[in-house]
Amino acid sequence: QKEVEQNSGPLSVPxxxxxxxxxxxxxxxxxxxxxxxxxxxxxxxLIMFIYSNGDKEDGxxxxxxxxxxxxxxxxxxxxxxxxxxTYLCAVDSSGSARQLTFGSGTQLTVxx
Amino acid sequence: xxxxTQTPRNRITKTGKRIMLECSQTKGHDRMYWYRQDPGxxxxxxxxxxxxxDINKGEISDxxxxxxxxxAKFSLSLESAIPNxxxxxxxxxxxxxxxxxxxxxxxxxxxPGTRLTVL
Numbered sequence: 001q002k003e004v005e006q007n008s009g010p011l012s013v014p015x016x017x018x019x020x021x022x023x024x025x026x027x028x029x030x031x032x033x034x035x036x037x038x039x040x041x042x043x044x045x046l047i048m049f050i051y052s053n054g055d056k057e058d059g060x061x062x063x064x065x066x067x068x069x070x071x072x073x074x075x076x077x078x079x080x081x082x083x084x085x086t087y088l089c090a091v092d093s094s095g096s097a098r099q100l101t102f103g104s105g106t107q108l109t110v111x112x
Numbered sequence: 113x114x115x116x117t118q119t120p121r122n123r124i125t126k127t128g129k130r131i132m133l134e135c136s137q138t139k140g141h142d143r144m145y146w147y148r149q150d151p152g153x154x155x156x157x158x159x160x161x162x163x164x165x166d167i168n169k170g171e172i173s174d175x176x177x178x179x180x181x182x183x184a185k186f187s188l189s190l191e192s193a194i195p196n197x198x199x200x201x202x203x204x205x206x207x208x209x210x211x212x213x214x215x216x217x218x219x220x221x222x223x224p225g226t227r228l229t230v231l
Contacts, residue, residue: 004154032218032219034218034219034220042224042225043202043222043224043225044155044202044222045222046219046220046221049219088154088155090155090220092218099157099160099170099218100157100218100220102154102155102156103154104152104153104154105154
């Protein structure tokens with residue numbers, strides 16, 4: 001059973017701080033890694049994907065990937081109350097179908 | 113985003129009833145997926161389809177069936193609903209992208225969800 005584990009949370013940070021969300025995965029053949037944001041009662045929305053080791057930055061978001069450690073993270077700089085949501089880590093499988101396996105999510109609250 | 117639509121958005125039914133959830137997309141994507149989401153368990157894959165003639169079981173297909181009527185339509189059926197099928201159901205689509213690693217086509221786009229309650 002391929003697994004994706006996220007820090008369980010909930011996580012609270014003050015407005016303007018850096019929020020750090022972590023994810024580990026078990027499938028060494030995984031090639032692509034995704035972060036989705038999900039507001040309560042809404043559908044998941046893709047905010048970042050990464051497939052090379054290192055950092056990938058997009059605005060206030062930075063995804064970090066370390067395949068040797070099977071670890072992917074998401075940093076949110078200058079956190080805003082509107083960032084309060086559940087963040088889902090998703091990892092593709094090593095099989096030919098390359099399905100996504102999702103973590104259970106980390107609930108983030110940014111306090112004004 | 114109206115590119116992936118799901119009907120109905122909410123449904124309350126009774127144990128033993130047959131239920132169909134429908135998904136339509138205007139993205140022109142080949143691949144379609146059905147997931148269910150339960151509190152604390154993330155998204156779990158029920159079925160997926162890579163084209164009209166291709167249907168594949170996911171992690172939790174027992175008690176469900178699907179039909180891919182056209183490239184744009186993918187339906188999920190519960191033949192005899194039971195209370196532990198109460199959940200939020202999402203349809204998703206994806207499509208291969210050129211110029212990036214092969215697996216990047218798993219960038220998936222989700223519909224708004226159907227909240228199903230089985231009494």
